[in-house]
Amino acid sequence: MAGIVGYGAYIPRYRIKVEEIAKVWGADAPSFKKGLMLREKSVPGPDQDVITISVEAARNAMKRAGVSGAKVGAIYVGSESHPYAVKPTGTAVAEVIGAVNDCHCADLSFACKAGSEGMFLAYGLVKSGEVEYAMGIGSDTSQGAPGDALEYSAAAGGAAFLMGLKNVVAEVECQYSFMSDTPDFWRREYMHYPRHGGRFTGDMAYFKHVRGGVEGILKKAKGKPRDFKYAVFHQPNGKFPMKMAKDLGFSDEQMKTGLLVPTLGNTYSGASPLGLSAILDEAKPGDRILMCSFGSGAGSDAFIFTCTRELPKVQGKAKKTRDYLDTNPFYLDYGTYVKFRRKIRKNVED
Amino acid sequence: MITPAIVRRNTPHRYRMEAQKCAACGKVFFPPRLVCTCGSRKFKAYALPSEGKVITHTVIRTAPRGFGDEAPYCMGIVELKDGSRVLCQIADCEPHRLKVGLQVTIEFRKIQEAGESGVIAYGYKAVPER
Numbered sequence: 001m002a003g004i005v006g007y008g009a010y011i012p013r014y015r016i017k018v019e020e021i022a023k024v025w026g027a028d029a030p031s032f033k034k035g036l037m038l039r040e041k042s043v044p045g046p047d048q049d050v051i052t053i054s055v056e057a058a059r060n061a062m063k064r065a066g067v068s069g070a071k072v073g074a075i076y077v078g079s080e081s082h083p084y085a086v087k088p089t090g091t092a093v094a095e096v097i098g099a100v101n102d103c104h105c106a107d108l109s110f111a112c113k114a115g116s117e118g119m120f121l122a123y124g125l126v127k128s129g130e131v132e133y134a135m136g137i138g139s140d141t142s143q144g145a146p147g148d149a150l151e152y153s154a155a156a157g158g159a160a161f162l163m164g165l166k167n168v169v170a171e172v173e174c175q176y177s178f179m180s181d182t183p184d185f186w187r188r189e190y191m192h193y194p195r196h197g198g199r200f201t202g203d204m205a206y207f208k209h210v211r212g213g214v215e216g217i218l219k220k221a222k223g224k225p226r227d228f229k230y231a232v233f234h235q236p237n238g239k240f241p242m243k244m245a246k247d248l249g250f251s252d253e254q255m256k257t258g259l260l261v262p263t264l265g266n267t268y269s270g271a272s273p274l275g276l277s278a279i280l281d282e283a284k285p286g287d288r289i290l291m292c293s294f295g296s297g298a299g300s301d302a303f304i305f306t307c308t309r310e311l312p313k314v315q316g317k318a319k320k321t322r323d324y325l326d327t328n329p330f331y332l333d334y335g336t337y338v339k340f341r342r343k344i345r346k347n348v349e350d
Numbered sequence: 351m352i353t354p355a356i357v358r359r360n361t362p363h364r365y366r367m368e369a370q371k372c373a374a375c376g377k378v379f380f381p382p383r384l385v386c387t388c389g390s391r392k393f394k395a396y397a398l399p400s401e402g403k404v405i406t407h408t409v410i411r412t413a414p415r416g417f418g419d420e421a422p423y424c425m426g427i428v429e430l431k432d433g434s435r436v437l438c439q440i441a442d443c444e445p446h447r448l449k450v451g452l453q454v455t456i457e458f459r460k461i462q463e464a465g466e467s468g469v470i471a472y473g474y475k476a477v478p479e480r
Contacts, residue, residue, distance in 0.1 A: 013442050013477075013480065014442075045441065045442060045459075046419065046420060046460075047420075047441060047459040047460040047461070047475065048459065048460065049460060049470075051458075051460075051470075051472060052457070052458050052459050052460060052472065055458040056457060056458060059458075083470060084470075092365070092472060095361055095365045095366070096365045096366055096458060098366065319480075323480065324480070327480040328480050330442070339419070
């Protein structure tokens, strides 16, 4: 059965606390922390972007898979923050892992579910026998306008999943997608920052589509929430996925391993893939995982994975997600943060 | 000045840390060269390891054009696990933490941009182990 043969995560080392952002804008940090269930977020270094994050996540996935890059026949990178408007991110990833030249490559976008789109395509190609191995990556250096609520959560990170048929560590048992044309969050061409519909992003967007994805896959798989050891949903903040879980009948225990957002922030296309990678770091053979992404615009991709006896053999072959998240972070003040994120307007050098 | 041709030409060693091993005497060169010190012109591609330690270092406080926003930043020679030595930036490292023997890993990072609309050059930097 087709599934994940290698997975990898990457999270930059820099962090900024909610209090540091709130004090600049005269906002009430405790209410943001309580309302969003968010304490701090990751920030990309000045020399990091979606290409560098995708490469590091892909390298970790390849270390775990232990296969030659030349066997990877397709690479898909989903993101809202590709460094180039025209020129792919995936070609750089392919060069680094040695997947050139016999490789199909594309960059994807669908707000925060672009990463799970890549996983879906990679899985489909492998399952059909079109390619031996295919990689799906979700990665972002998320944008949030200064002073906007998104600035407290928009973070950086990514995860990569190599799909294959041999030595599968987590089989894809079932997949289901749910979508509608819902303008809850968007970024027009040439705009630096996205805009959103405020409260409209809740019931009509996130909750409707995650519910649609989860209920749809449970119906397809003839399953119930209690059948799963772990569940991970898109996590724009801490509150949304936990409320969704409660409404759908999932427990805090099922959610806690994949819930990274309180200290990571919202890594957009990387959010549910990073949650999945954190779960795979801890899961045991036989454990079942339900993952459901969400992308504004709007839609969700749901997967059911079953971990195999191969999983424990690869967990220690690359740095774990929590190692990146919890070990020796560097905290930034707001001034350094806006410099790193290039929010300061400067004269162009000659 | 970064150009598309330079970026492309540097891809094997900048992206994959691809060195050359002399087919005659086994000596490793990074970045690649055309002729070995033994006179041989036959080389095989050789991927350098990604872990090592800092053996000497300095801090750049007056940066060249294009790197001013990064100053002060750390540079060093890193001895990799196979004994190869590479000169590179040491990123995610405050200057006061820089020391001989610092354990580092090689990560893929942005090196330079040809202005706001030009190509972006990527490559390797060392970062302190987390």
